Amino acid sequence: MNASDKIWTAALVVIGDEILSGRTHDRNIAQLASWLQVQGIRLAEARVVSDDMDAIAEAVNTLRVRNDYLFTTGGIGPTHDDITVDAVARALGVGVVVHPQARAILERYYADKPGGLTEARLRMARVPDGADLIENRMSGAPGIRIENIFLMAGVPHITAGMLDWLTGRLEGGAPLISETVGCWTAESEVAGILREVEKAHANCQVGSYPFFREGRVGANFVIRSTDREELDSAVDTLCEALGEEGYDFTPGGI
Amino acid sequence: MNASDKIWTAALVVIGDEILSGRTHDRNIAQLASWLQVQGIRLAEARVVSDDMDAIAEAVNTLRVRNDYLFTTGGIGPTHDDITVDAVARALGVGVVVHPQARAILERYYADKPGGLTEARLRMARVPDGADLIENRMSGAPGIRIENIFLMAGVPHITAGMLDWLTGRLEGGAPLISETVGCWTAESEVAGILREVEKAHANCQVGSYPFFREGRVGANFVIRSTDREELDSAVDTLCEALGEEGYDFTPGGI
Incomplete structure (x- = not known):
């Protein structure tokens, strides 16, 4: 197999009790799959796990090593059940820090909104140590990239905006x-x-x-x-x- | 914890390249999740895997031991990409046999249909050795139960009919x-x-x-x-x- 024949693969971890309870129908598996095809990357596996640190960390650690890319959706909002950042940091064995650029984005975004940049909202500037940001054109809080892992929003149209920003930025093979x-x-x-x-x-x-x-x-x-x-x-x-x-x-x- | 406090859990393995390519939007995760809640069983995890023997067998073997029940959807039809029965048999280390009752059901179902009971259609009577059938009220081919594993159709309205037949037949706890x-x-x-x-x-x-x-x-x-x-x-x-x-x-x- 020469280099150009390499099959690039990705996995997805969908995070959220709302999917496993049947309350919310996942739309991100299909959305990511279609987007990946155009990038020449194959979605090899998807897992839906609950809002549980160990469950998220296990799925992340298993799938990140056997794929070129790993995406997660969900659990990066401001509430107590949003624990994706902490779980991924644990999986990677790194700490959690406030990303200065993310903080600046949130300060601007909430400057004219009721309540301003509350402590809960500031949670959305927390990232695993060493991470970069993924631009969020739809709302304030950015996505997060660390190593080959991409932490995306759970709300499909916000995920779509993040994928749009990532278009052309990931190496892939021949599109399927x-x-x-x-x-x-x-x-x-x-x-x-x-x-x-x-x-x-x-x-x-x-x-x-x-x-x-x-x-x-x-x-x-x-x-x-x-x-x-x-x-x-x-x-x-x-x-x-x-x-x-x-x-x-x-x-x-x- | 006394017996009545036991939390019953299930996992789901969705099988099919059509989901991972983005062509088909999965509807079985939400459907099974909602049904399980009424049975007092919690959907603990769902995985979407490709039409690949090893991928299916790995997911089945991991999830069947850590849950009370394991469901699969997809891959039990008559075509060459329908390999769920073989993969589950491999996971369990048992052979594949033609189930006499399944064969009889298919003989009746295809008696008046063009082509009759072809070799391809007879594939749908194959089960892991030791399995029982799950009634399919919508079309001919039955679902399959072996140990704590339930092999269901991929087409959502056929899955729904199988779940309807299973209603009240599985032990669960207090409904969530x-x-x-x-x-x-x-x-x-x-x-x-x-x-x-x-x-x-x-x-x-x-x-x-x-x-x-x-x-x-x-x-x-x-x-x-x-x-x-x-x-x-x-x-x-x-x-x-x-x-x-x-x-x-x-x-x-x-």
Whole structure:
């Protein structure tokens, strides 16, 4: 494998009792996954853990060593259940300090707001010792980068702003590209065809995603690859095979 | 701690490249979490892993021993990327067999469908040796139970049907109940109040979930407990404290 073939991977730790209680539907797994694809980085694993120091530290320490990047979402706000900074510092064996630039950002942000920069709000300037900041264009408190770890907000539109700022700043490989072919058939009817297509194209993964719509069963077949030529060839093979068997299929997906 | 105080926990392994690619938004974490709460079982952790034997087996083996129950969603269909049964069998060190009752169910289900019971479809009768079935009221292929592991469908409405069938069949503890108080304030303004309420009520957890709506910031404070009396007392304490400070709050949430 030469350097350009390296597969860059990331993991995500979603932090929050609100996700594990079912109260809040996570949207950051899908959001980060889509963003990573464009950066040429693959999301290898995601974990949802509770607002618990040991649980967060364990997940962070396991996943940061086996991936190029580790992201966390949630738990960097001003309230007592926001313990991500402390947990990551513990995982790394470093202290927690107030970041002067973060403090300055918060001072400006809260200058004209009721209450001003309270002690609780100042918590959002705390970072693991040695960290840099990730710009937050949506609200005051910045995200945090330390080593290969990125601590992001839990609220999806704030996370989105932080990802936007990070765009192009992380090294990645060739972006994973995909094509979809939809077909009005039960996936179980064409399982053999899918298997053959994947076998014949070593650099492609073929996924099958069934649905039930308008009273009929169907499936979308998604082919993923970092190689455009291989991808196109796999799509052609699949469409030919479906056509030969008389299936009603739609390049681009249904 | 006496037996009735036992906290029952479960973990979830969501299996599928389609979630990690961002193509499909997971809905099973929230669905399972909500269902578990009613059974008196707490979702302690969720992991999303790829369609990879080792990744699935590792997550299953780690989480099944530290929880009372382990659920998986996804990867039990008829196509080549459906490898959950094989991965769980490997994790448990048992073989894979065709379950006679599952085979009979599939024979009936596909009797009048185009193609009949193909080899691919018969894959859905394969189970880790020693497993029982979980009824699937929505489509043919059943879910699978072996030891404390429950293998469920990935398609949310099929998962829902399986959970419905499991309702009342799993031992749990006292259900976690919750109350919400909404407030038109930045959560950072009232962080001190929240911390005090939680400190004063050992059996309650207080979560704070900020939002930005109608041009104003606000937050919902969710108090969770297995003890109705403690919960009500914590809500009263919170509302009193918010009232004394002149905040605009709404019992029941905003």
